[in-house]
Amino acid sequence: MILNMQAAKHLAHLEHLGDAIKFAAQIHALIPKCALLENFSPAEVRLLAHFMEMYRAEPAMEIIREGEGGDFMLMILEGKVDVLKRDRHNTPQLIATVDAGKTLGEMSMIDGEARFATCVAIEPVLLAVLDRENLARIIVEQPMLGAKILMELVLMLSQRLRSTSSRLLGLLDDHPQRAETVS
Amino acid sequence: MILNMQAAKHLAHLEHLGDAIKFAAQIHALIPKCALLENFSPAEVRLLAHFMEMYRAEPAMEIIREGEGGDFMLMILEGKVDVLKRDRHNTPQLIATVDAGKTLGEMSMIDGEARFATCVAIEPVLLAVLDRENLARIIVEQPMLGAKILMELVLMLSQRLRSTSSRLLGLLDDHPQRAETVS
Numbered sequence: 001m002i003l004n005m006q007a008a009k010h011l012a013h014l015e016h017l018g019d020a021i022k023f024a025a026q027i028h029a030l031i032p033k034c035a036l037l038e039n040f041s042p043a044e045v046r047l048l049a050h051f052m053e054m055y056r057a058e059p060a061m062e063i064i065r066e067g068e069g070g071d072f073m074l075m076i077l078e079g080k081v082d083v084l085k086r087d088r089h090n091t092p093q094l095i096a097t098v099d100a101g102k103t104l105g106e107m108s109m110i111d112g113e114a115r116f117a118t119c120v121a122i123e124p125v126l127l128a129v130l131d132r133e134n135l136a137r138i139i140v141e142q143p144m145l146g147a148k149i150l151m152e153l154v155l156m157l158s159q160r161l162r163s164t165s166s167r168l169l170g171l172l173d174d175h176p177q178r179a180e181t182v183s
Numbered sequence: 184m185i186l187n188m189q190a191a192k193h194l195a196h197l198e199h200l201g202d203a204i205k206f207a208a209q210i211h212a213l214i215p216k217c218a219l220l221e222n223f224s225p226a227e228v229r230l231l232a233h234f235m236e237m238y239r240a241e242p243a244m245e246i247i248r249e250g251e252g253g254d255f256m257l258m259i260l261e262g263k264v265d266v267l268k269r270d271r272h273n274t275p276q277l278i279a280t281v282d283a284g285k286t287l288g289e290m291s292m293i294d295g296e297a298r299f300a301t302c303v304a305i306e307p308v309l310l311a312v313l314d315r316e317n318l319a320r321i322i323v324e325q326p327m328l329g330a331k332i333l334m335e336l337v338l339m340l341s342q343r344l345r346s347t348s349s350r351l352l353g354l355l356d357d358h359p360q361r362a363e364t365v366s
Contacts, residue, residue: 085352087352087356088353088356095352106337106341107341107344107345110334110337110338110341111338111341111342111345113342113345116345116348139327139330139334140327143326143327143329143330144322144326146326146330147322147326147329147330147333150330150333150334150336150337151293151322151333153333153337154289154293154333154336154337154340155293155294157337157340157341157344158289158290158293158294158340159294160344161290161340161343161344161347162290162294162296162299164344164347164348164351165299165347167351168347168350168351168354169268169270169278170271171351171354171355172354173270173271
C-alpha cells in the first residue's frame with residue numbers, strides 16, 4: 001500500500017487508521033446501502049480494500065472543504081455527515097445529511113477540481129478513502145475491478161445528473177431562460 | 184462486429200452504413216472538439232471504431248426520442264442536431280443545438296433508463312453509435328481502452344453535474360426549498 005500524499009495532507013487533521021484491509025468485512029456489509037458497491041462480490045471488496053486508507057473523524061470536524069483541492073473520494077462506514085454549500089451570501093447552507101454507505105467527493109477524485117461542498121462529521125465517523133492515484137493503480141493492476149468501479153461511478157453520476165437536470169428544468173419552466181443541459 | 188439488435192431496432196429509420204472502421208480517420212479528426220476522445224491516440228480511435236456502427240440521418244429526422252428506451256450513445260461526426268425536452272405542458276422546448284464532436288445519450292447507454300431528451304437532425308447528420316453490449320465487450324477484450332472510455336464518461340458527467348448542480352442551487356437560493364444534491 002502506497003500512502004497517498006495528497007489525501008494524507010488533506011486529511012492530516014483526522015486519525016489515520018492504516019489501510020482498509022482489516023475493514024473489508026465492514027465495507028462488505030455496506031453493499032445493500034452503497035450504490036458504488038452494489039454489484040461487488042466479497043472478493044472484489046477485499047481487493048478494493050487493499051487500495052483504500054481508513055480515517056476517523058470526531059464530531060464537528062470538517063472532513064473536506066468546499067473550494068479546496070483533493071483528488072480522493074470518501075466512503076462513510078459509520079457515523080453521520082452534514083453536507084453544506086455556501087449560498088450567494090457566502091452563508092453555508094445544509095444541503096444534505098448522509099450516513100453509512102454514502103460516498104462523497106467522487107467528482108473531485110475524477111476531475112481534480114475544487115470540492116463542490118463541505119462535509120462535517122456530526123457523530124464519530126469512520127471513513128474509507130480512495131484517491132485518484134490508487135484508482136489509476138487499480139485500473140492497471142486489476143482492470144476488471146477498475147472497470148467495475150468506473151462503471152458504478154458513471155451510473156451514479158448519470159442518475160444524479162438526471163435528477164438534478166429534471167429539477168433544474170422544472171424550475172426553469174418558471175423562468176424565461178433557456179437551459180443548456182442536455183442528455 | 185456483432186450488429187447490435189437494440190440499436191439497430193431503434194435506429195431502423197436511419198440509413199445504416201456498417202461499422203465505423205472506415206470512418207476512423209474522421210473520428211480521429213474530432214478529437215479536439217470531443218470531450219470523450221480528448222485523450223485518445225490514433226490507435227485507440229481505430230480500436231474503438233471496431234466497436235461502433237455508422238448511421239446517417241436526413242434533416243428533420245428524429246434520432247432518439249425522449250422517454251423511449253435504447254442503451255446506446257451517439258457521436259456526431261457531421262451535421263447539426265437539435266435537442267428538445269418536453270416542458271410541464273408537454274410542449275417540446277429546444278434546450279440545445281449541437282454539432283460534430285458532441286456525444287448524446289451516454290446516460291441511457293450506461294443506466295438503460297429512458298432518454299432524457301429528443302434529438303432531431305437539422306442537417307444531414309453522420310453518427311457513430313456505441314451500445315452497452317459493445318462497451319461491455321471493449322471492457323472484456325480491451326480493458327485499458329474500456330477503462331479510458333469509462334474514465335472520460337465519468338469526467339464528462341462529473342463536469343455536467345457540477346454545472347447543473349450549481350445552476351440548480353443558484354435558482355434554489357431564490358426559493359424557500361432545500362436542495363438534495365451533494366458533491
